[in-house]
Amino acid sequence: xxxxxxxxxxxxxxxxxxxxxxxxxxxxxxxxxxxxxxxxxxxxxxxxxxxxxxxxxxxxxxxxxxxxxxxxxxxxxxxxxxxxxxxxxxxxxxxxxxxxxxxxxxxxxxxxxxxxxxxxxxxxxxxxxxxxxxxxxxxxxxxxxxxxxxxxxxxxxxxxxxxx
Amino acid sequence: xxxxxxxxxxxxxxxxxxxxxxxxxxxxxxxxxxxxxxxxxxxxxxxxxxxxxxxxxxxxxxxxxxxxxxxxxxxxxxxxxxxxxxxxxxxxxxxxxxxxxxxxxxxxxxxxxxxxxxxxxxxxxxxxxxxxxxxxxxxxxxxxxxxxxxxxxxxxxxxxxxxxxxxxxxxxxxxxxxxxxxxxxxxxxxxxxxxxxxxxxxxxxxxxxxxxxxxxxxxxxxxxxxxxxxxxxxxxxxxxxxxxxxxxxxxxxxxxxxxxxxxxxxxxxxxxxxxxxxxxxxxxxxxxxxxxxxxxxxxxxxxxxxxxxxxxxxxxxxxxxxxxxxxxxxxxxxxxxxxxxxxxxxxxxxxxxxxxxxxxxxxxxxxxxxxxxxxxxxxxxxxxxxx
Numbered sequence: 001x002x003x004x005x006x007x008x009x010x011x012x013x014x015x016x017x018x019x020x021x022x023x024x025x026x027x028x029x030x031x032x033x034x035x036x037x038x039x040x041x042x043x044x045x046x047x048x049x050x051x052x053x054x055x056x057x058x059x060x061x062x063x064x065x066x067x068x069x070x071x072x073x074x075x076x077x078x079x080x081x082x083x084x085x086x087x088x089x090x091x092x093x094x095x096x097x098x099x100x101x102x103x104x105x106x107x108x109x110x111x112x113x114x115x116x117x118x119x120x121x122x123x124x125x126x127x128x129x130x131x132x133x134x135x136x137x138x139x140x141x142x143x144x145x146x147x148x149x150x151x152x153x154x155x156x157x158x159x160x161x162x163x164x
Numbered sequence: 165x166x167x168x169x170x171x172x173x174x175x176x177x178x179x180x181x182x183x184x185x186x187x188x189x190x191x192x193x194x195x196x197x198x199x200x201x202x203x204x205x206x207x208x209x210x211x212x213x214x215x216x217x218x219x220x221x222x223x224x225x226x227x228x229x230x231x232x233x234x235x236x237x238x239x240x241x242x243x244x245x246x247x248x249x250x251x252x253x254x255x256x257x258x259x260x261x262x263x264x265x266x267x268x269x270x271x272x273x274x275x276x277x278x279x280x281x282x283x284x285x286x287x288x289x290x291x292x293x294x295x296x297x298x299x300x301x302x303x304x305x306x307x308x309x310x311x312x313x314x315x316x317x318x319x320x321x322x323x324x325x326x327x328x329x330x331x332x333x334x335x336x337x338x339x340x341x342x343x344x345x346x347x348x349x350x351x352x353x354x355x356x357x358x359x360x361x362x363x364x365x366x367x368x369x370x371x372x373x374x375x376x377x378x379x380x381x382x383x384x385x386x387x388x389x390x391x392x393x394x395x396x397x398x399x400x401x402x403x404x405x406x407x408x409x410x411x412x413x414x415x416x417x418x419x420x421x422x423x424x425x426x427x428x429x430x431x432x433x434x435x436x437x438x439x440x441x442x443x444x445x446x447x448x449x450x451x452x453x454x455x456x457x458x459x460x461x462x463x464x465x466x467x468x469x470x471x472x473x474x475x476x477x478x479x480x481x482x483x484x485x486x487x488x489x490x491x492x493x494x495x496x497x498x499x500x501x502x503x504x505x506x507x508x509x510x511x512x513x514x515x516x517x518x519x520x521x522x523x524x525x526x527x528x529x530x531x532x533x534x535x536x537x538x539x540x541x542x543x544x545x546x547x548x549x550x551x
Contacts, residue, residue, distance in 0.1 A: 002239065003237070003425070003488065004484075005425070006424075006426035006429045007242060007306075007326065007330075007426055008325055008326065008327075008332065008426045009325070009326045009327045009328055009333070009425065010242060010330060010332055010333060010424060010426035011426045011430055012428040013327070013329070013333040013336070013427060014326055014336060014426060014427045014431075015331075015342055015430045015433075015434075017333075017336055017337065018398075018402065018430060018431070018434065020340075021343065021344070021402060022342050022394065022395065022398045024344060025343070025344065025347060025394065025397070025398050025401075026394040026398070028344065028347065028348055029347035029348060029350065029351045030347075030353060030393060030394040030398070032354055032355060033347070033350060033351050033373060033395075034353040034359065034373070034377070034390075035354075036354035036355075036359075037354075037370065037373065037374065037377075039358075039359065040359050043359055059471060092294050102233075115343050115396075119423055119430060149309055
């Protein structure tokens with residue numbers, strides 16, 4: 001029976017000590033400990049979330065980079081193509097122009113040649129006429145000695161002139 | 165979460181098995197003790213009671229019958245001196261509140277109950293163990309007032325209230341000092357290494373604190389758990405430290421603190437107060453207007469009101485009985501050596517004591533856990549919101 005009858009002194013001291021312990025530990029230990037554990041858990045959670053976000057950002061960035069790369073590549077191809085067409089165009093143009101120019105030059109040359117030829121011909125004609133005149137003079141000089149012959153010659157000459 | 169469920173299941177199984185075991189051993193022990201006490205007058209076991217803890221006993225004192233019940237009960241009960249070994253013991257202060265005023269003196273003045281002490285107001289006598297007569301009072305009294313005729317004056321004794329620092333009180337103070345030192349150190353660790361991984365003592369206690377929070381408080385109380393964490397942690401570690409110190413066989417330990425009904429009474433009262441002071445309107449509505457036909461109220465309301473008391477009462481008895489039973493079994497096993505008066509039985513005793521000590525180690529944690537768990541459960545029932 002002694003075992004199950006609480007003694008008032010022990011009840012008093014236990015209650016007092018327990019209340020003191022509760023207040024003391026609450027202030028001294030549980031608040032900082034639980035607070036620190038809570039804070040740390042939160043910071044770990046936060047860090048994990050941040051890591052997750054960073055990972056997502058990373059994937060997004062990688063995808064974006066890929067896109068940009070592709071775009072750049074496409075653009076480059078486009079530019080190259082354009083350049084090529086442009087080059088071809090210019091070349092063709094140049095060729096055509098060159099041809100036209102060449103043709104023009106040839107034409108000019110032909111005209112020149114023609115002119116030169118004409119001039120040369122005219123000159124030749126002049127020279128021929130001069131020579132002919134000289135020859136005619138000489139012949140005339142020779143033939144003027146003889147009257148008959150002179151007349152025949154004039155007649156002939158006249159005939160020739162007319163034929164010309 | 166899976167792991168927790170498995171763990172809880174295992175704990176339940178373990179509790180069940182060990183309860184059976186303890187019950188079995190207690191019954192065995194009781195019948196054994198009864199048989200022994202019935203037989204002992206014939207087979208005179210001449211051995212000093214002090215021989216249990218020292219070798220001086222047999223020579224210095226006269227031949228004395230070894231009474232295991234007395235030895236065990238002396239240990240289980242509270243005492244005004246802290247017995248260390250042989251005849252060495254620490255006297256503890258006696259504080260008496262008498263009608264005249266406070267009396268404070270050392271328990272050494274009683275000389276182990278052999279002398280009376282003349283205080284300022286009365287003459288006192290220390291009555292120990294089974295010699296003590298039953299008091300009409302609810303509370304135990306070991307210190308009696310001696311009348312002028314040299315006889316105990318029961319009427320005067322009833323007016324004296326004993327607030328002595330007894331062995332249990334002293335042991336409890338040691339445990340409290342230890343708890344405060346340990347957890348101040350742990351808290352200092354958190355302040356020193358803010359946001360870093362725990363280290364040393366801190367990393368030893370952190371899982372326990374988190375266990376109390378995540379496996380006791382959160383599932384039973386719910387979102388409002390934070391308010392009750394200091395209380396739950398305090399009762400958990402208070403019971404745990406006292407249980408463990410009780411297993412320690414010499415000085416700072418050895419007291420049966422958590423196996424004392426006064427202490428478990430205070431703890432259970434604390435839980436009762438916390439539960440009922442925090443009970444919300446749903447809790448009180450459930451008690452005062454239960455969900456039954458009105459004509460059942462005369463039965464239901466008293467039943468619910470008894471429930472308020474019976475829940476902490478179960479807590480009180482559970483802790484007290486478990487720890488006391490453990491101490492009784494260990495002492496009974498040790499007593500076997502002196503009952504049989506042979507060293508041959510010692511290896512058996514020691515082996516069994518070792519087994520029991522390991523078991524008690526488990527029980528120390530288990531009872532702290534169960535007390536805290538049930539307190540959390542009752543608090544959870546009182547603060548539960550019904551939508």
